Amino acid sequence: xxxxxxxxxxxxxxxxxxxxxxxxxxxxxxxxxxxxxxxxxxxxxxxxxxxxxxxxxxxxxxxxxxxxxxxxxxxxxxxxxxxxxxxxxxxxxxxxxxxxxxxxxxxxxxxxxxxxxxxxxxxxxxxxxxxxxxxxxxxxxxxxxxxxxxxxxxxxxxxxxxxxxxxxxxxxxxxxxxxxxxxxxxxxxxxxxxxxxxxxxxxxxxxxxxxxxxxxxxxxxxxxxxxxxxxxxxxxxxxxxxxxxxxxxxxxxxxxxxxxxxxxxxxxxxxxxxxxxxxxxxxx
Ligand code: SF4
Numbered sequence: 001x002x003x004x005x006x007x008x009x010x011x012x013x014x015x016x017x018x019x020x021x022x023x024x025x026x027x028x029x030x031x032x033x034x035x036x037x038x039x040x041x042x043x044x045x046x047x048x049x050x051x052x053x054x055x056x057x058x059x060x061x062x063x064x065x066x067x068x069x070x071x072x073x074x075x076x077x078x079x080x081x082x083x084x085x086x087x088x089x090x091x092x093x094x095x096x097x098x099x100x101x102x103x104x105x106x107x108x109x110x111x112x113x114x115x116x117x118x119x120x121x122x123x124x125x126x127x128x129x130x131x132x133x134x135x136x137x138x139x140x141x142x143x144x145x146x147x148x149x150x151x152x153x154x155x156x157x158x159x160x161x162x163x164x165x166x167x168x169x170x171x172x173x174x175x176x177x178x179x180x181x182x183x184x185x186x187x188x189x190x191x192x193x194x195x196x197x198x199x200x201x202x203x204x205x206x207x208x209x210x211x212x213x214x215x216x217x218x219x220x221x222x223x224x225x226x227x228x229x230x231x232x233x234x235x236x237x238x239x240x241x242x243x244x245x246x247x248x249x250x251x252x253x254x255x256x257x258x259x260x261x262x263x264x265x266x267x268x269x270x271x272x273x274x275x276x277x278x279x280x281x282x283x284x
Contacts, residue, residue: 077196082118082204085197089177095193097178103138105130107173107201109160121169122279123158124207124247125149126198128216128254129176129186140174145256149213152255156272167279171205173198175220186216195220202245209279210247211272214254221249238271241278250275 080088086106092098110121125141133143141149141160153159153170162169176186176194198220202210212218215234221244222229222237229237234251242249252271253264 077200078203080200081116082112083116085200085204089197092177092197095178095190097176097180097190100181101130101178102135104177105134105138105140105174105179106177107171108139108141109171110166110169111163118201118204118206119169119171120166121162121171121205122166122208123170124202124205124210125153125170125172126210126212126217126221127172127174128214129174130179131183131256132179134174135179140172141255144259145254148255148259152268152272155269156276167208171207173201175217191216191220199245202247207247209275210244210249211275212249212251214257217254218251222251235267238267239274241274248278250278 077085077088089104089106092104110119112118113120127140130140131143131145133146134140140146149172150160158168158170160170160172175198176190177197178194180186180190210221212221218234218237219230222242225243226232226237234253237251240251242251250271252268253261258265258268
């Protein structure tokens with residue numbers, strides 16, 4: 001599939017620090033993306049460690065081996081509506097992060113489709129965990145990384161503030177709803193405890209496509225469909241379309257990591273082109 005870049009998108013990419021001259025380019029003004037290899041479902045950095053995402057096997061995160069603390073009743077969560085889900089997150093004490101958080105960070109983006117209903121957004125961006133600013137403001141992806149994400153979205157014609165049609169709208173959330181102290185990596189048991197909230201958010205949002213940003217987001221979404229995903233470097237997972245509960249998933253780097261690496265910004269843009277191509281494809 002070929003995606004044409006207009007001047008506005010080029011300007012946004014320049015703002016992102018992506019040099020369009022060395023992007024994989026088709027003749028004239030086009031960016032060619034390779035045809036996505038779809039991965040059939042098997043059944044579906046943090047700032048301080050994001051650099052590891054591109055390096056050979058990151059330390060293993062044995063999500064599958066982690067024992068749930070069994071304090072969060074996932075069956076109950078799976079029946080909650082959007083507003084009740086948000087309240088449930090706000091009140092959650094299922095893991096130790098509740099003791100140090102200032103705010104829970106539920107998500108942000110398109111407005112609710114109606115009273116008590118989930119937002120209508122075709123795009124779901126899934127990050128990792130709140131950092132200091134996110135914890136203070138109760139919103140994901142704020143600060144420098146958030147601005148970069150907003151520019152990436154603008155380059156695609158999308159916005160977290162879009163009020164209009166679902167295809168232009170985005171919802172943004174993290175796999176963990178509370179900040180790990182000192183921006184340390186999320187622990188497997190924390191990810192496990194928080195997973196029912198993510199699952200329910202995705203079930204209610206029903207986006208057309210999910211973009212997983214960063215190692216822990218990728219592992220959380222692909223742990224059931226990609227064997228030993230925790231031992232595969234993020235760079236090796238890129239370029240394919242995966243599946244999370246029937247929804248296509250594209251893997252890319254976390255914006256906080258991209259702030260440190262110009263070369264990876266170009267790769268991230270290629271990932272977004274892959275996602276755009278999949279999102280625009282007629283429904284199967
Ligand atoms: S991180 Fe998730 S599971 Fe832990 S207290 Fe916060 S909302 Fe609950």
